[in-house]
Amino acid sequence: xxxxxxxxxxxxxNVKIRVKxxxxxxxxxxxxxxxxxxDEIGVEEAVRLKEAGAASEIxxxxxxxxxxxxxxxxxxxxxxxxxxxxxxxxxxxxxxVAKLLKAIAAKEQPQLVILGKQAIDDDSNQTGQMLAxxxxxxxxxxxxxxxxxxxxxxxxxxxxxxxETVELKLPAVxxxxxxxxEPRYASLPNIMKAKKKPIEQVTPExxxxxxxxxxxxxxVEEPAKRQGGRKVxxxxxxxxxxxxxxxxx
Amino acid sequence: xxxxxxxxxEYRFLLQELFDVGELAKLPGYEDATPDVFEQVLEEGAKxxxxxxxxxxxxxxxxxxxxxxxxxxxxxxxxEAYDLFRQGGWTALxxxxxxxxxxxxxxxxxxxxxxxxSANMSFGMYPGxxxxxYRAIWHHGSAAQKRKFLPRLVDGxxxxxxxxxxxxxxxxxxxxxxxxxxxxxxGVYKITGTKIFISAGEHDLTDNIVHLVLARIVGxxxxxxxxxxxxxxxxxVKDDGGLGPRNGxxxxxxxxxMGIKASATCVxxxxxxxGYLLGEAHKGMRAMFTMMNAARLGVGLQGLALGxxxxxxxxxxxxxxxxxRALAGDKFxxxxxxxxxxxxxxxxxxxxxxxxxxxxxxxxxxxxxxLDRAERDPDPAAREEADDFIGLMTPIIKAMLxxxxxxxxxxxVQIFGGHGYIREWGMEQLVRDSRITMLYEGANGIQALDLVxxxxxxxxxxxxxxxxxxxxxxxRQRLExxxxxxxxxxxxxxxxRLQQVTALVAQKGMADPDEAxxxxxxxxxxxxxxxxxxxxxxxxxxALGRLGGDEALFxxxxxxxxxxxxxxxxxxxxxLFVNIAAGAKSLMELEAEAF
Numbered sequence: 087x088x089x090x091x092x093x094x095x096x097x098x099x100n101v102k103i104r105v106k107x108x109x110x111x112x113x114x115x116x117x118x119x120x121x122x123x124x125d126e127i128g129v130e131e132a133v134r135l136k137e138a139g140a141a142s143e144i145x146x147x148x149x150x151x152x153x154x155x156x157x158x159x160x161x162x163x164x165x166x167x168x169x170x171x172x173x174x175x176x177x178x179x180x181x182x183v184a185k186l187l188k189a190i191a192a193k194e195q196p197q198l199v200i201l202g203k204q205a206i207d208d209d210s211n212q213t214g215q216m217l218a219x220x221x222x223x224x225x226x227x228x229x230x231x232x233x234x235x236x237x238x239x240x241x242x243x244x245x246x247x248x249x250e251t252v253e254l255k256l257p258a259v260x261x262x263x264x265x266x267x268e269p270r271y272a273s274l275p276n277i278m279k280a281k282k283k284p285i286e287q288v289t290p291e292x293x294x295x296x297x298x299x300x301x302x303x304x305x306v307e308e309p310a311k312r313q314g315g316r317k318v319x320x321x322x323x324x325x326x327x328x329x330x331x332x333x334x335x
Numbered sequence: 336x337x338x339x340x341x342x343x344x345e346y347r348f349l350l351q352e353l354f355d356v357g358e359l360a361k362l363p364g365y366e367d368a369t370p371d372v373f374e375q376v377l378e379e380g381a382k383x384x385x386x387x388x389x390x391x392x393x394x395x396x397x398x399x400x401x402x403x404x405x406x407x408x409x410x411x412x413x414x415e416a417y418d419l420f421r422q423g424g425w426t427a428l429x430x431x432x433x434x435x436x437x438x439x440x441x442x443x444x445x446x447x448x449x450x451x452x453s454a455n456m457s458f459g460m461y462p463g464x465x466x467x468x469y470r471a472i473w474h475h476g477s478a479a480q481k482r483k484f485l486p487r488l489v490d491g492x493x494x495x496x497x498x499x500x501x502x503x504x505x506x507x508x509x510x511x512x513x514x515x516x517x518x519x520x521x522g523v524y525k526i527t528g529t530k531i532f533i534s535a536g537e538h539d540l541t542d543n544i545v546h547l548v549l550a551r552i553v554g555x556x557x558x559x560x561x562x563x564x565x566x567x568x569x570x571x572v573k574d575d576g577g578l579g580p581r582n583g584x585x586x587x588x589x590x591x592x593m594g595i596k597a598s599a600t601c602v603x604x605x606x607x608x609x610g611y612l613l614g615e616a617h618k619g620m621r622a623m624f625t626m627m628n629a630a631r632l633g634v635g636l637q638g639l640a641l642g643x644x645x646x647x648x649x650x651x652x653x654x655x656x657x658x659x660r661a662l663a664g665d666k667f668x669x670x671x672x673x674x675x676x677x678x679x680x681x682x683x684x685x686x687x688x689x690x691x692x693x694x695x696x697x698x699x700x701x702x703x704x705x706l707d708r709a710e711r712d713p714d715p716a717a718r719e720e721a722d723d724f725i726g727l728m729t730p731i732i733k734a735m736l737x738x739x740x741x742x743x744x745x746x747x748v749q750i751f752g753g754h755g756y757i758r759e760w761g762m763e764q765l766v767r768d769s770r771i772t773m774l775y776e777g778a779n780g781i782q783a784l785d786l787v788x789x790x791x792x793x794x795x796x797x798x799x800x801x802x803x804x805x806x807x808x809x810x811r812q813r814l815e816x817x818x819x820x821x822x823x824x825x826x827x828x829x830x831x832r833l834q835q836v837t838a839l840v841a842q843k844g845m846a847d848p849d850e851a852x853x854x855x856x857x858x859x860x861x862x863x864x865x866x867x868x869x870x871x872x873x874x875x876x877x878a879l880g881r882l883g884g885d886e887a888l889f890x891x892x893x894x895x896x897x898x899x900x901x902x903x904x905x906x907x908x909x910x911l912f913v914n915i916a917a918g919a920k921s922l923m924e925l926e927a928e929a930f
Contacts, residue, residue: 100340115885116885116886116889118343156371156374156375159371159375160375163375163379271379271382271383271387271419271423272379272423273422273423273424274376274379274423274424274425274427274428274437274439275424275427275437276424277372277375277376277379278367278372278437280375281367281369281371281372
């Protein structure tokens with residue numbers, strides 16, 4: 087069984103994000119970039135499937151500029167077998183990414199596509215769902231547990247009310263939540279082996295996908311500075327302020 | 336809490352801007368060690384150090400190692416961290432692929448060692464010692480010994496030690512009393528004696544511990560010429576590689592130390608323990624020095640590593656701590672007070688730390704690149720040149736980097752004010768941990784004697800020329816460049832005086848060894864400061880050309896620190912040169928009884 091894992095290159099979660107002075111986006115020049123943490127969980131899950139004998143091949147896919155190859159290398163060092171890099175310097179929005187993944191899925195015929203539930207840069211939480219819809223496949227989003235059985239996958243989802251387990255007919259799309267697993271550290275021998283694993287480079291044009299953005303970003307701003315708190319003398323005063331000042335109750 | 340993020344941008348600067356690490360991949364055996372591999376390995380190593388080793392640093396210090404009935408336990412979490420470290424292949428990084436190693440360059444190993452020590456110096460002791468034992472056996476062992484011990488040292492399931500010191504002898508190893516009696520079989524001996532200060536001598540991290548022990552074969556020549564080196568495993572190793580019965584090796588106690596408390600420092604008693612001669616009989620010191628040289632460079636790195644953690648934490652604090660106002664008027668009027676980084680004196684301390692640490696790293700990288708050339712360059716002349724340079728710089732790296740580390744970690748405490756003295760902040764631990772680096776692997780005074788007494792006269796000064804000639808050429812080529820004058824001139828001047836005092840020390844030392852001894856420590860420091868000054872000048876040259884890009888702030892930092900170095904660090908050599916010229920008389924005239 088082939089598993090396709092999507093890995094996005096994002097600003098490292100440790101970096102303090104700065105908005106560009108012209109408010110067109112956030113500063114990414116000379117900022118440490120890493121694999122989206124949810125995608126790391128996706129790679130880890132795929133590698134565990136392979137180690138358990140359930141998966142035969144893992145393909146890591148990333149999209150964006152040349153530097154995305156580093157992110158694919160990280161996935162290869164964790165245990166993915168080969169990479170596909172869709173080279174594009176354009177802004178890739180979730181719908182475009184979903185279409186590109188659909189084109190790759192058509193070619194590779196995986197039984198399972200794993201994505202992070204969202205990327206920590208734009209927090210869209212759309213790509214997995216869009217991909218499932220475009221492919222007409224079943225989807226199990228926000229997965230905290232995956233169990234494969236013959237021809238089907240049992241995915242435990244983290245939902246508002248607790249946990250929900252869905253049964254998906256394969257092939258299927260799954261998106262990962264935080265508690266699915268704890269990703270491993272790549273070992274030194276595997277980092278060295280990753281260097282020799284193949285990464286295929288394709289373009290959106292070759293895949294026949296129009297990636298032109300459908301959404302326009304008007305401006306990007308920093309969140310409002312936090313105001314200092316105030317002490318209230320009594321519960322009554324608190325209720326009064328919540329009602330009349332904050333107007334939240 | 337201290338702060339540590341691996342300085343990956345600094346590493347890239349060294350490897351790709353100041354030096355060209357791409358050259359290494361041209362050496363036979365290093366084909367895979369391309370710059371992108373360096374980046375990936377460092378990035379993954381950084382994760383492990385920041386997320387696994389660093390969080391255990393304070394708790395390891397508070398808890399320390401415990402000793403009970405001959406069993407030593409490392410602090411909570413160390414065993415799990417060690418397993419992750421070893422399973423990740425980090426113990427194998429620089430080792431021979433024939434025995435399961437990754438065969439990667441020393442230059443990469445140096446940077447990984449730095450990250451490990453920055454995150455948790457005590458932890459780093461365990462794999463560090465193993466690597467020393469690996470090197471000694473790899474260099475001097477028989478084929479059978481290598482097959483028996485190396486694969487397990489490489490994969491980290493066994494660890495190693497170096498057992499030199501005894502209660503009556505530390506520096507003067509000619510006094511060793513541990514004895515080796517032939518046990519009937521060729522090369523097998525019964526080892527009996529007591530060794531002290533044995534780092535990683537006993538612990539719960541690995542299945543077996545391979546001790547390398549200096550001992551005197553009964554009836555051998557007296558003094559240093561009768562010392563041999565033995566492999567003495569804690570558990571005997573069967574022919575199939577499995578563990579046999581316990582050998583006659585017991586831990587008698589552990590030391591209660593000022594710092595590196597999570598590193599077990601043991602008294603090890605050998606009682607008719609089975610040992611195997613490593614290398615030739617009576618030539619143990621030579622074999623041991625294979626470990627010592629690498630270990631000395633490693634200690635220098637520990638110093639630099641602690642300076643880095645101290646700097647990162649102090650920098651953060653100086654920017655966050657709001658206290659009082661800038662002397663020349665409010666700098667941040669919207670805040671209740673200015674951060675203390677506005678003050679000249681705080682900046683003096685931070686810049687000293689930055690100049691020491693980044694200069695040290697450049698110096699260490701320069702030497703580690705030579706280490707790789709010395710081992711792999713196909714041209715014997717190039718190998719000899721690199722080897723000479725390493726020999727010359729080893730005592731300087733060991734002593735100056737650790738002296739500076741103690742100064743830097745101390746400044747870190749100072750920047751924190753009273754909070755620096757409080758354990759929770761972690762700054763005082765860095766001072767305590769750094770203090771050992773000036774002592775072990777040959778106290779810094781011994782390093783100075785090594786430089787002046789051995790390295791300086793060796794091959795009629797050939798080692799010195801490996802430094803003097805390239806530096807001289809670099810400086811001369813830049814005499815006509817006006818934008819570099821503020822860097823080249825001060826270095827040129829100090830460099831000229833260093834050459835003068837080198838001649839003076841050599842000449843006076845020849846007639847009276849006390850003269851060389853009296854000058855040694857200050858000579859070593861002056862030498863180190865000039866070497867670092869040369870590197871800061873080179874760094875400045877690079878930074879000057881890159882101020883316009885989108886990393887302007889990074890290069891401005893380099894340039895400003897280079898200026899600080901020329902204005903406020905390098906001038907220390909003036910005092911040192913005066914002291915060196917003052918000679919031995921003021922040290923030696925007082926009788927011992929009059930002290």
